[in-house]
Amino acid sequence: MINLFKxxxxxxDPVCLMKVEKGEKAITxxxxxxxxxxxxxxxxxxxxxxxEQFLS
Ligand SMILES: [Zn+2]
Numbered sequence: 001m002i003n004l005f006k007x008x009x010x011x012x013d014p015v016c017l018m019k020v021e022k023g024e025k026a027i028t029x030x031x032x033x034x035x036x037x038x039x040x041x042x043x044x045x046x047x048x049x050x051x052e053q054f055l056s
Pocket of ligand 1: 016
């Protein structure tokens with residue numbers, strides 16, 4: 001159960017593919033009803049410019 005919980009707490013930054021901790025401090029962006037997590041505002045800005053580039 002603890003392992004499952006840990007997995008749920010991590011997401012992958014679609015821009016640089018880094019593992020990102022989910023939580024209050026996480027940098028997130030909602031796109032097409034999905035929440036994406038980023039390691040930095042810089043990655044988020046890149047994603048916002050052209051989301052499809054990172055999702056294909
Ligand atoms: Zn990143």
